[in-house]
Amino acid sequence: MITGLTSEFIGYPSDARLLILNIDDFGFCFTANTCAMETFEHGIASSTTVMLPPPWSKHACKLLCDRPQISHGIHLTTISEHEIYRWRPLTSPDKIPTLIDHEGFFPLETEKPALLARAKVKELEIEWRAQIESGIAQGLHPTQLDSHCNIHDARADIFDLSVRLAREYGLALRVHQREFIPSLKKQNLPVIDHTDLDSFDLPTAGKSQRYARMLHELPTGISEWAIHCARGTAELRTINPRWRVRAADYAFFNSPECRQIIAHEGIQVISYEKLQPYWKK
Numbered sequence: 001m002i003t004g005l006t007s008e009f010i011g012y013p014s015d016a017r018l019l020i021l022n023i024d025d026f027g028f029c030f031t032a033n034t035c036a037m038e039t040f041e042h043g044i045a046s047s048t049t050v051m052l053p054p055p056w057s058k059h060a061c062k063l064l065c066d067r068p069q070i071s072h073g074i075h076l077t078t079i080s081e082h083e084i085y086r087w088r089p090l091t092s093p094d095k096i097p098t099l100i101d102h103e104g105f106f107p108l109e110t111e112k113p114a115l116l117a118r119a120k121v122k123e124l125e126i127e128w129r130a131q132i133e134s135g136i137a138q139g140l141h142p143t144q145l146d147s148h149c150n151i152h153d154a155r156a157d158i159f160d161l162s163v164r165l166a167r168e169y170g171l172a173l174r175v176h177q178r179e180f181i182p183s184l185k186k187q188n189l190p191v192i193d194h195t196d197l198d199s200f201d202l203p204t205a206g207k208s209q210r211y212a213r214m215l216h217e218l219p220t221g222i223s224e225w226a227i228h229c230a231r232g233t234a235e236l237r238t239i240n241p242r243w244r245v246r247a248a249d250y251a252f253f254n255s256p257e258c259r260q261i262i263a264h265e266g267i268q269v270i271s272y273e274k275l276q277p278y279w280k281k
Contacts, residue, residue: 001185001186001187001188002185002186002188002189002190003185005193005220005221005222006185006190006191006192006193006221006222006275007193007220007221007222009190010190010274010275010278012268014220015220016220016221016268017218017219017220017221017223017265017266017267017268018221018222018223018267018268018269018270019046019215019218019222019223019224019225019262019267019268019269019270020046020047020192020222020223020224020225020269020270020271020272021044021045021046021047021224021225021227021253021269022045022046022047022048022049022073022144022146022174022224022225022226022227022271022272023036023039023045023047023048023049023227023228023229024048024049024075024146024148024198024226024227024228025049025051025075025148025228026048026049026050026051026060026064026072026075027050027051027052027054027056027057027059027060027061027075028051028054028056029054029056029085029235029236029239030056030059030235031230031231031233031235031236032056032228032230032236032246033056033059033060033063035229035230035231035246035250036048036229036230037063037067038229038254039229039250039253039254040067040070042254043229043250043253043254043255043258043259044253044254044258044259044262044269045227045229045253046071046269046270046271047070047071047072047073047143047144047271047272047273048064048070048071048072048073049072049073049074049075049144049146050064050072050073050074050075050135050140050142051075051077051087051148052074052077052090052131052134052135053077053080053087053088053089053090053106053131054077054087055087058138061135061138061139061140062138064139064140065138065139065140068141071143071144071271071272071273072140072141072142072143072144073142073143073144073145073146073171073172073272074131074132074135074140074142074144074145074146074171075146075147075148076128076131076132076145076146076147076148076151076152076162077106077131077147077148078099078106078115078119078124078127078147078148078149078151079106079107079108079109079112079115079148079149079151080105080106080107080108081108081109081110081149082239082240083108084238084239085239086103086105086106087105087106088100088104088105088106089106089127089130090127090130090131090134091126091127091130095123095126096123096124096126096127097123098118098119098120098123099115099119099123099124099127109149112149112151112154115151116151116154116155116158119155119158121157121158121161124151124158124161125161125165128161128165129165132145132165132169142169142171143171143172143271143272143273143276144171144172144173144174144271144272144275144276145162145165145166145169145171145172145173145174146173146174146176146226147162147174150176150177150198152173152174152176153175153176153177153180154177159177159180163184163189166279167189167279167281168281170276170279170280170281171272171276171279172190172191172272172275172276172278172279173189173191173279174191174192174196174224174226174272175191175192175195175196176195176196176198177195178195181193181195188278189278189279190275190278190279191275192221192222192223192224193219193221193222193223194219194221194222194223194224196223196224196225196226197214197223197224197225197226198226199225199226199227199228199245199249200228200242200245202245204244204245204248207248207249207252208248208251208252208255208257211252211258212257212258212261215258215261215262215265215267216261216265218265218267222270227249227253228245228246228249229246229249229250229253229254230243230246230247230249230250231247231250232244232246232247
């Protein structure tokens with residue numbers, strides 16, 4: 001049983017400050033894909049997670065297959081939040097009726113409560129398996145599993161499904177809800193020590209200064225930041241009214257300041273590759 005920090009369990013000193021910088025929503029659009037690659041090449045990030053239903057997912061998978069050194073995972077998708085740019089499930093709609101809206105798309109994020117109230121676990125399993133298998137069939141070698149808009153641990157029974165899929169496919173699992181961390185540690189399944197940060201939850205104004213302060217104050221153990229790096233291209237501005245969130249992330253995580261603070265603070269940027277071996281049956 002993991003009785004202390006996961007960082008110690010996987011072999012790091014008790015005072016180690018570890019940070020997973022995961023670029024979420026890879027495959028969402030062309031801008032997101034190219035800017036993620038720019039951040040890996042010129043900025044700092046440790047991994048990315050791929051959405052399989054959006055139309056730019058094949059481009060995302062090709063980019064990763066051409067760059068096997070980039071750690072990546074599957075970003076299980078059941079929300080399609082942009083009103084003019086929607087995506088449908090990979091599974092036939094008649095097999096997963098509780099997961100789609102009247103047009104056959106995944107529901108908007110504003111409809112997330114209604115989705116969680118009606119979604120059947122067996123239908124989520126059908127669709128999520130299809131997404132994992134699609135990524136693997138396209139040549140991916142994922143190390144982790146998480147979900148778009150944190151559906152995977154929004155309900156206890158859905159979280160149980162997520163753990164089961166993670167164990168079956170040998171993927172480390174992100175935990176967004178703090179209440180689930182102790183139960184996994186009791187099973188010797190390493191997870192982050194502190195619940196993940198979603199960059200969309202931070203104000204855009206003064207974001208770089210906020211990130212700098214958070215790095216200075218990063219606690220010991222494993223932290224994860226789910227970041228969304230993308231330049232404010234015409235494509236992104238057209239799709240997403242909140243494009244400034246992504247542009248602010250792109251600016252900071254591609255800045256010399258970010259690298260300098262991480263180096264000065266002695267923070268070690270890691271990926272879920274460090275946790276994945278313990279999740280394999």
